[in-house]
Amino acid sequence: MSRKFTVAICGGGVGGLVCAVALSRYPDIQVDIYEAAHQLAEIGAGIGMWARTWRIMQQLGLDRDLAGIAKASSDMQPQVSFHFRKGDQEEGKDFYTLVTPGGMIPFHRPEFQSVLLRHVSPQCRTHTSKRLKSYTHLPIGHGAPSTSPITLHFIDGTSASCDLLVGADGVKSATRATMVRELASQAAAAGRHDQAEELQRTQPLWSGIYAYRAIIPMETLRMQSPGHRLLTDPMFYFGKDTQLTTYPISNGTILNVAAFHTQYDLEDTKLDGSWTENIPREAVLRDFSEWEPEIQTLFQSIPQFNRWAVVTAPRLPTFVCGRVALLGDAAHAMVPFQGSGAGQAIEVSLRRD
Incomplete structure (x- = not known):
């Protein structure tokens, strides 16, 4: 019996799990998911999905x-996705309604991830508390065949091997960092020194935006305001x-709920301190006191609220290097205002299966 082709997916978030589901259709592929957390937990707030x-x-x-x-249209007919409203004044003003095929399909991320986990093949092996530090492999043409294994090195000192590595390990991706070093080395060896220097400047940077996230039971808001529009309507408020x-x-x-405050003069800077922390309501109200x-x-x-620093990753010339590919925030961490980050990770997962 021939050995199965092995695929390692570093990261058990939405992108990594969808990739695992897609690969589950192929019995001759062995999939291993390596997750930094101590369990494949279903965590997070809302996630929107387009047609x-x-x-x-x-x-x-x-x-x-x-x-x-979640309620999804079976025929993808045009539906209201969001109402747009100017909210930073005493009396707000509606100014646009976004209508798209099928509307925006909203999910609670833990419920969405739970469905994904149920559809991952039982043959898929999961390994928790495995945060990737780097990977190594012998370059083709230096005594290594094209099928030589990729070795994964984890923070806990252990290692593993695979035939193909998918880095879905988020905006702080060790897969990306290792790939960038390899691409820069290749560029320098080929005499492309400007490209090598540019690759060294592709580390994630703060966008100058803080996101304040929360979820609350609808009943809590209903008790405060029985006729509140947010009980039924998806909304974008602007100020x-x-x-x-x-x-x-x-x-x-x-x-x-996701509120955002932007400091444009701090875009593309390094952020000191924690990227996420819980903060009291009063800290958020200071930015929205005139609303x-x-x-x-x-x-x-x-x-x-849970405050998140919105961090972006500069564009790379490629998301693939040899038998290593980047996925999701590891490849294209972006600001969230088009609601497309998770969708892009999902689409790329299918295109690369």
Whole structure:
């Protein structure tokens, strides 16, 4: 019996799990997922999905289970995705309604990841508490055949091998960092010194944006304001240097909230301190103190927010080097205002399976 082709996926988030589901269709491929956390936990807040990504869910056979945790149009007819409103004044003003095929399909990320985990092949092996430090392999043409294994080196001192590595290990990706060093070395050896220097400047940088995230039971807001528009309507609110996105998840039982404050002069800088931390409501209210009453009511329903520094990754000339590929934030960490980050990771997962 011939040895199976082995694929290592570093990172058990949405992109990594969709990649594992896609590869589960091929019995001659052995998939190993290496996750830095101590368990493949279903964590996070809301995630929006557009029609293009939903068609991929249908191709993978996930749509029936996903339809049980979110309402999705069967015919992808035009539907309201978001209402746009200027909110940084005493009385806000609606100014646009975004209509797209099928609308925006909202999920609670833990529920979405739970469906993905159920569809990963039982033959797929998962390894937790395995944070990648780097990888090594013998370059082709230096005594190594094209099938020589890739060796994964983990922070805990252990190692593993694979035939192909998918780096889905997030914006702090060790896969990306190792690939960039390899690409820079190749460019320097070929005399492309400007490209080698440019590659050395592709580390993730702060966008100058903080995201304040929270989820609350709809009943909590309903008790504060029984007729509040956010009980039913997905909304984009806009203000000077501020923005707020809200939409129902978990079949309308939970409200996903993401508020943003931008300091444009700090774009593409290094951020000192923690990228994430819990902060009290009062810290967020300082940035939204002039906003209309319905937003003040919303914030009064949220005792604590999780503050995230929005970090982006400069563009690389390629996301593939030999038998190593980048996926998701490891490849293209971006600001969240188009709601496309997870969708791109999902689409690339299918295209690379």
